[in-house]
Amino acid sequence: MNKQAFLGALREKLAPLPEQEIERSLAYYSEIIDDRMEDGMTEADAVAALGDPGAITETIMYDMSIPALMKARASGSRSGASNKTLWLVLVILGFPLWFPLVMMLFSVIAAVYITVWALIISLYAIVLSLAAAAVGGIAAALAALIDMSVAAALMTLGLALCCGALTIFMIKPVYLITRALIGFTGRVIRKIKSLFVKNI
Secondary structure (H helix, E strand, C coil), X not given: CCHHHHHHXXXXXXXXXXXXXXHHHHHHHHHHHHHHHHCCCCHHHXXXXXXXXXXXXXXXXXXXXXXXXXXXXXXXXXXXXXXXXXXXXXXXXXXXXXXXXXXXHHHHHHXXXXXXXXXXXXXXXXXXXXXXXXXXXXXXXXXXXHHCCHHHHHHHHXXXXXXXHHHHHHHHHHHHHHHHHXXXXXXXXXXXXXXXXXXX
8 A cells, every 4th residue: 555545545534533633643644654765665664564544543533532532423423414404403402411411421530530630649648748757757856865865766766767667668559559540540531432433
């Protein structure tokens, strides 16, 4: 397949998307092909290295925002309808049904996203608090040696070391939990996007 055939196939697959997105994607892949040809690849090899236009289209759609995918889905179904007036009437009459459902979907997504990030921030706040307590405890232990008894200084130092040990102990689990939560939100968003990608 040559460059023009590839870009034509890609344009056909991207047809439901907004024209600006189509032009941006075509320019991007055209530049990749040109760069590879400048590096010594033949046109056919440069095109073949990109892969199937269908897979590229799916990747482009997964990179788009959910509202953009919803808009592309709506415009695709509207242009495919034989009677645009009927489609418009159904949209208007169905507004009391579909609008609350769309708002609920966005509310649920936002709530999950905010909850996950609040949890991540809380975990890091705990780790930073323990680290600050360890540093402050060591400073307090040194001050206690001057002003108070050795026993009070040792007790403060022991508590500071416990806070430091907890900080070190919690760093890796908090990191792993953070990665898992970010991965979870990514999978949820990808699953929601797949509802629109498969149907465009």
